[in-house]
Amino acid sequence: PRDWLFPGDIPGQPITRFAVARACNLARQRSGISKPITPHLLRHAFATHLLESGTDVRRIQLLMGHRSLATTSRYLKVATSTVCATASPFDLLPHLEPVQPPPSPPEYF
Structure with missing residues (x-):
């Protein structure tokens, strides 16, 4: 493609990382979120x-x-509770009622 997906203020140039950080900060302020929001934190959350x-x-x-x-595996530490709570494939199998044996015939037969 000839055009940038995220064009910057300068024609023909992409958006700068500073402009993205500024947009994150502005969105944080407008939403009333007190914790910092950075492009890297959004990437990590993704x-x-x-x-x-x-x-x-x-x-x-x-x-x-x-x-x-190894770099990607860092996210495993963050999501440990989710990983540990992952169901076993055996847990997904249907639980059937135990088959009852047929009743015994009366003893006089």
């Missing part, structure tokens, strides 16, 4: 939410552009 929704770590690595899986 990866963590992917992991928590069940996306495999290799796919997250590709989406994040990490060269090393």
